[in-house]
Amino acid sequence: MANQYQNIVVAVDGSKEAELAFRKAIDVAKRNIDSTLHIVHVIDTSVSTSVEMLYENMIELVQKHGEVLVENYRTQATEAGVTNVNTVITKGVPKSILSKKLTDLVAVDLIICGATGLNSVEQFLIGSNTEAIVRHAKCDVLVVRTAE
Numbered sequence: 001m002a003n004q005y006q007n008i009v010v011a012v013d014g015s016k017e018a019e020l021a022f023r024k025a026i027d028v029a030k031r032n033i034d035s036t037l038h039i040v041h042v043i044d045t046s047v048s049t050s051v052e053m054l055y056e057n058m059i060e061l062v063q064k065h066g067e068v069l070v071e072n073y074r075t076q077a078t079e080a081g082v083t084n085v086n087t088v089i090t091k092g093v094p095k096s097i098l099s100k101k102l103t104d105l106v107a108v109d110l111i112i113c114g115a116t117g118l119n120s121v122e123q124f125l126i127g128s129n130t131e132a133i134v135r136h137a138k139c140d141v142l143v144v145r146t147a148e
Helices: 016-031 046-051 056-079 094-105 120-126 129-136
Strands: 007-011 036-044 085-092 110-114 140-144
Touching: 007 016, 007 094, 016 036, 016 056, 016 110, 016 140, 036 056, 036 094, 056 085, 085 094, 094 110, 094 129, 110 129, 129 140
Parallel strands: 007 036, 007 110, 036 085, 110 140
Antiparallel strands: none
């Protein structure tokens, strides 16, 4: 099959937009035989770095939440028929990790992400993760806006 994706990455954070992207990623992975679905969750350290208030027990709690989140997605993917599933949890600034450093973590042919949930003022001032991915990714990007 021409233009087949072998390494499909979906970025998840527990949001409604990420859930839509995950559902689409399952469909894409199933259509691309022998592909691997990489479920990536980035623990956002940008707030803790600027405020310096993230205590050790909070870090553990956030880490555990990420582990439960990606394991739940892994289970859903395998139950839906995706045979090759990989999960990745990393810490950092999601915008930077997902747009510029993702290839250091996994091989990637396609990134699937949800459309931004930020309001127009936040988008203007800081930009969205999705916008950064679209601008800087070195592979194809699919931005999911609807459940269809």
